[in-house]
Amino acid sequence: MGRESGYSRRPVARHSGAILGIHSSEFVLLVIAILVYLWSPAVPDAGLLQTRLRIQASILAGKFSFLSGLLTTRAELEKTRIERDSARIDLDLARAELRAQSLQVLENDALRSLFLLPRRPGYRYVHGEVVGTSIGHTEARVDVQLAEAVPAGSAVIAPVLSEWTAVGRVVRSAGTRPAIAQVMLLSDPRSRVGVVRSDTPALGVALLVGAGMERLMLDFAMHPQFMKSLSPNLRLLTSPESRFLPGLPAAYMVSRADGSAFTVDESFSPVPLRAYNDLRFVVVLIVEPAEPAPADAQRAGPPR
Amino acid sequence: MIRYLAAVLAATALQVVFHLLSISTPSGVIRVEFSFLLAFLCAVSSRRAEHPWKSGFLFLIPALTGDLLDQRWGGSLAHVISFMAVRRACGLVDVHSFPMSVVIGVILVLIDRLGFGIVLSLKSGMDMGVALRAVWDPSYYLTVALFPLGSAVLRRMKW
Numbered sequence: 001m002g003r004e005s006g007y008s009r010r011p012v013a014r015h016s017g018a019i020l021g022i023h024s025s026e027f028v029l030l031v032i033a034i035l036v037y038l039w040s041p042a043v044p045d046a047g048l049l050q051t052r053l054r055i056q057a058s059i060l061a062g063k064f065s066f067l068s069g070l071l072t073t074r075a076e077l078e079k080t081r082i083e084r085d086s087a088r089i090d091l092d093l094a095r096a097e098l099r100a101q102s103l104q105v106l107e108n109d110a111l112r113s114l115f116l117l118p119r120r121p122g123y124r125y126v127h128g129e130v131v132g133t134s135i136g137h138t139e140a141r142v143d144v145q146l147a148e149a150v151p152a153g154s155a156v157i158a159p160v161l162s163e164w165t166a167v168g169r170v171v172r173s174a175g176t177r178p179a180i181a182q183v184m185l186l187s188d189p190r191s192r193v194g195v196v197r198s199d200t201p202a203l204g205v206a207l208l209v210g211a212g213m214e215r216l217m218l219d220f221a222m223h224p225q226f227m228k229s230l231s232p233n234l235r236l237l238t239s240p241e242s243r244f245l246p247g248l249p250a251a252y253m254v255s256r257a258d259g260s261a262f263t264v265d266e267s268f269s270p271v272p273l274r275a276y277n278d279l280r281f282v283v284v285l286i287v288e289p290a291e292p293a294p295a296d297a298q299r300a301g302p303p304r
Numbered sequence: 305m306i307r308y309l310a311a312v313l314a315a316t317a318l319q320v321v322f323h324l325l326s327i328s329t330p331s332g333v334i335r336v337e338f339s340f341l342l343a344f345l346c347a348v349s350s351r352r353a354e355h356p357w358k359s360g361f362l363f364l365i366p367a368l369t370g371d372l373l374d375q376r377w378g379g380s381l382a383h384v385i386s387f388m389a390v391r392r393a394c395g396l397v398d399v400h401s402f403p404m405s406v407v408i409g410v411i412l413v414l415i416d417r418l419g420f421g422i423v424l425s426l427k428s429g430m431d432m433g434v435a436l437r438a439v440w441d442p443s444y445y446l447t448v449a450l451f452p453l454g455s456a457v458l459r460r461m462k463w
Binding site for chain 1: 320321324325326327328329356357360361364368371372373375377378380381383384385387388391392395423427
């Protein structure tokens with residue numbers, strides 16, 4: 001096929017016989033492509049390379065506004081797509097986790113019935129809005145508007161995105177839809193909540209006592225070592241014996257470096273994880289009564 | 305030789321530019337697959353017989369560059385396969401005439417994307433549905449629309 005055949009109607013038909021065989025250049029191309037495919041060199045910063053190229057391109061395209069607009073749109077679309085993909089992955093993971101957890105609940109129930117134990121209670125959440133606060137030296141309470149009435153004694157949680165923290169307990173609830181519940185905060189002088197140390201739960205329970213305003217105190221530690229080896233930023237979690245879900249963070253320790261401490265025990269004091277004055281929304285945790293396991297009814301026997 | 309190297313560099317630069325001008329959509333990336341277009345043009349070029357080595361590497365190097373940017377190393381292999389397929393078609397039909405170049409292009413997309421999907425699924429251990437989904441890549445059909453234009457330019461340049 002010569003250069004002059006560019007104008008011919010069928011420029012390559014004359015060489016149709018020769019074309020059917022593989023030319024050595026085609027063979028080499030094929031081998032190179034196969035080798036590269038088998039090797040698949042992973043460039044660790046290929047994304048970085050693309051980003052750099054895009055930055056260079058956007059600098060160049062700064063002079064051409066339409067190109068710049070196109071690049072910006074492209075980058076935004078790409079970003080949206082990546083976000084959507086990652087959100088979808090997160091959703092799938094959450095669904096899988098939920099499925100695994102519901103299987104674990106079933107397994108838990110089966111094991112409990114095997115050991116003749118009652119079933120685990122179920123939990124329900126009611127969201128509420130803080131409509132009034134009364135935080136003083138003699139009491140620390142907030143009024144919460146809820147969508148429904150909740151039983152007294154229910155745990156109240158501050159829903160922070162990173163973690164949920166215990167803030168108080170419902171003491172009174174009035175009305176229905178909407179209901180107003182009075183919440184006794186942990187710093188109320190009448191509040192006592194059992195807590196354990198997050199680093200060493202084996203040291204046992206101490207009592208987190210409210211001291212008015214936003215102050216807390218630690219008292220009645222079961223183990224003497226509980227108070228002796230406190231460290232700053234140590235978290236106190238609600239103990240399994242408290243009315244809260246066990247393991248909810250309730251306070252953390254701060255060092256009183258201002259010299260106001262007289263003894264070793266007072267060199268650290270607990271501080272609420274959330275400022276109670278800034279509470280806007282809370283979640284009330286309602287323990288639903290557990291159905292008695294079949295084994296319980298069998299064990300109880302006929303009423304005497 | 306220097307002109308040829310300059311042409312390869314220019315083609316690679318164009319490949320990068322077209323790669324940067326891509327737009328991601330839910331149904332796939334929309335862009336001009338320049339290395340695919342180049343593979344077709346190199347295959348139908350009248351100078352192919354004179355410079356078989358040069359015309360082959362003229363599209364392979366931009367194709368490898370595109371694969372490097374995409375981090376998917378099956379595209380070049382698929383382009384080489386489609387390049388060889390067009391070489392065979394050249395002896396059978398007039399690849400420069402308008403409707404035939406588009407028909408050849410669509411067949412080429414099927415060959416290229418099926419090949420790419422098969423090697424991708426072989427490499428990644430996914431099912432062959434990948435190959436079927438790869439066939440619906442919109443950017444390749446967009447590129448096929450440029451085949452008659454590229455072919456006309458080639459003939460005008462007597463290349």
